[in-house]
Amino acid sequence: MSWRPAFWLAAILTVAVDQATKQWALSALEPGARHPLVGELLSLQLVFNSGAAFSFGNSSTWILTVVALGLTAGILWYGRRASAPWAAVLLGLGLGGAVGNLIDRLFREPSFGQGHVVDFINYGDFFIGNVADIAIVGAAVWAVVAGLMGRRLLAHEGAPGGPAPEQSAHGV
Numbered sequence: 001m002s003w004r005p006a007f008w009l010a011a012i013l014t015v016a017v018d019q020a021t022k023q024w025a026l027s028a029l030e031p032g033a034r035h036p037l038v039g040e041l042l043s044l045q046l047v048f049n050s051g052a053a054f055s056f057g058n059s060s061t062w063i064l065t066v067v068a069l070g071l072t073a074g075i076l077w078y079g080r081r082a083s084a085p086w087a088a089v090l091l092g093l094g095l096g097g098a099v100g101n102l103i104d105r106l107f108r109e110p111s112f113g114q115g116h117v118v119d120f121i122n123y124g125d126f127f128i129g130n131v132a133d134i135a136i137v138g139a140a141v142w143a144v145v146a147g148l149m150g151r152r153l154l155a156h157e158g159a160p161g162g163p164a165p166e167q168s169a170h171g172v
Contacts, residue, residue: 004079004080004088006082006085006088006089006092007079007082007088007089007091007092007095008092009092010088010089010090010091010092010093010095010096011092011093011095011096011099012096013096014092014093014095014096014097014099014100014131014132014135015096015099015100015103015132017131018096018097018100018101018130018131018132018135019100019103021120021130021131022100022104022118022120022130022131025044025046025118025120025130026046026118029044029045029046029120030046031046031047031048032045032046032047033045033046034122040124040125041123041124042121042122042123042124043122044120044121044122045120045122045128046118046119046120047119047120047128048108048109048116048117048118048119049116049117049118049119049128050114050116050117064105065102065105065106065113065114068098068101068102068105069102071098072095072098072099072102075091075094075095075098076095078091078154079091079092079095081154081155082153082154082155083151083152083153083154083155086146087146087152087153087154090139090142090143090146090153091139091153093135093136093138093139093142094135094136094139094140096132096135097131097132097133097134097135097136097139098132098136099132100130100131100132100135101117101130101132101133101136104116104117104118105117117130117132118130119133121133121134
C-alpha cells in the first residue's frame with residue numbers, strides 16, 4: 001500500500017499555511033516592531049533572515065539555497081518509502097517546511113536564490129522563526145521520538161509501503 005496521498009497532503013498544507021502566514025506577517029506587521037503575545041516568552045516580530053537557524057550563515061545565502069534544494073530532493077526520494085501513514089505525514093511536514101523556506105530563498109528580495117526568509121514568531125529573543133521552521137523541527141523531533149520507540153520511518157525495499165525491488169526485463 002502507498003502512503004503517498006498523506007505525504008503530499010501534509011506537504012501541500014504545510015507550504016500553504018507557511019506562505020499564507022508569511023503574507024499575513026508582511027501585510028500586518030512592521031519590520032522590527034515587537035508585538036507581545038505571551039509576555040516576553042512569545043511575540044510577533046517581522047524580520048528577514050538571510051541565514052539559517054539562529055541567523056548562522058548570513059553571508060552564505062546561496063549555499064543555504066543549494067542545501068535546501070538537496071534536502072528537498074532527499075525527502076522526495078525517501079518519501080516514497082514511508083513505512084506507515086504517520087511516517088508519510090512526518091516526511092510531508094519536513095518537505096513542506098523545506099519548500100516553504102526554499103520559496104523565500106528563490107523568490108524574495110534581494111535576488112533569485114539569495115532571498116531572505118520571512119520570520120515573524122519570536123521565541124523569547126532566543127530565535128525568530130516561521131511556520132516552515134515549526135514543521136521542520138516538529139518533524140525532526142517526531143522522527144527522533146519514533147526512532148527511540150523502535151518505530152521505523154522508512155520501509156525496506158520491497159516491504160509494504162516501500163517501493164518494490166526492480167525486476168529484469170524477463171520478470172525475474
